Amino acid sequence: MLLRNARLLDGRIVDVFIDHGRIVTLSTPSTPPTLSSDVGPGEGPEEVDVEGRWVMPGLWDSHVHFGQWAQLSRRVDLSGARSAAEAASIVRERLAAHPPEPGTVLLGQGFRDGLWPDQPTPELLEFGDVAVALVSGDVHCMWTNRAALRALGLPEDAWLLREQEAFDLNVRLSSIADEQLDAWVVEAAAAAAARGVVGIVDLEMRDALGSWRRRFGAGFRGLRVRAGVYPGDLDAVAAAGIRTGDVVEHSDGLLVGGPFKLFTDGSLNTRTAWCYDDYPGLGGPDAAGLAIHSAAELLELARAALERGLLPAIHAIGDRATTLALDTFAALGPLPAPGGSIEHAQLIAAADLPRFAQLGVRASVQPEHAMDDRDVADHYWTGRTDRAFAYRALLDAGAELALGSDAPVAPLDPWVTLAAAVTRSRDGREPWHPEQALTIPDALRASWGGVAGVAEGGIADLVVSELDPLTASGEQLREMPVWATMVAGRWTHGR
Incomplete structure (x- = not known):
């Protein structure tokens, strides 16, 4: 396939030649691409003129519960x-x-x-x-x-x-017949592709890997999926020999083993996020939130998964829970790529900010939660919200960020996620702690699933937008019109 007149984010207009799911060349429109040796006379790639629209790496959602979202x-x-x-x-x-x-x-x-x-x-x-x-x-x-x-x-x-x-x-x-759920999942995947999504990290709470193996086996090819594992499924996944990052058969390389999900605490709205300070008006032993596991229990669970090749993704929302999660990663020692993650990291002690980079722990965060929770955070975390949803501080401290939605908690729409990260605002309200906003380039890089940009040799997971995301306003980002989406060189939306 040849995408003609593609405008990259650096302003260049190029023709993008795609073969076998990869970007082979980026050439000026006047220069014909170099075709594979097996292309015979009169044969050539399908040509699609994107007419100067913006072409960038496809967008990932780093934390979803896809069955619940569907x-x-x-x-x-x-x-x-x-x-x-x-x-x-x-x-x-x-x-x-x-x-x-x-x-x-x-x-x-x-x-x-x-x-x-x-x-x-x-x-x-x-x-x-x-x-x-x-x-x-x-x-x-x-x-x-x-x-x-x-x-x-x-x-x-x-x-x-x-x-x-x-x-x-x-x-x-939520338990329904597999056939019904899978039909709804296909619909939800098509809706995600229409918003430029090429991949998800699915942390559905029961047998995510088995569910996706069934769907890919039936021919699903709408998204890349990294399927997470919970303690209840650990033995079954280990018995199947699937480790974090392993490509799962019969998926054309689109389904891989995901991380091992663990919890340290609850949530802010439920007042169970585990903090150093008590919640106003609460008393008793859980006045500062709820610790799901002791430090020893959490480390034992993480080690058991690591021995089976599954890398931890640890849920932590309160600042005390985030400290515990970082302590667990410190005790585990260096992890193989892609490393471990802390999911949410909503409230962080100042001393813990540099530890993400020091330990090689990714911060998997959901910017739209900051918009949903700003008022409840101001009430229950009063005096501490300068370090709540602290994305700029994390990035400045060297942490790797991965943006997501936690759908169904927030919409599975990466443009909504990007707008929240960049503007710290919604519904015409004043920005909330704008010092923690990300730049648009930083937010995009945290949404590309580890890809730095459109480059020769890269996987052809692409999104084509009608507007330039680098100059779009916050409202334009939220409503970004997506012209087409491609996964591994195949159109999943638009064409």
């Missing part, structure tokens, strides 16, 4: 609820307009109760025999009614669950 649009949207009573009202309206099938559980998602003036109660969700289960926006909390508890065989006091109990119930309620 199901999100089928659930009641609670993201706009400003109180528990309003959330219940949204559910009531949905029930009136679209009653669920008898014997099913009505699922909703997206509520954020950190600043609500009232509290969730099971009584607010009582709608006769209709079972209702609501997932919080950060996925760390489940709010159900008693009809759901009866239907699910749960005790009466389990109507508000947090952390692992909430994860387990969400996984249970």
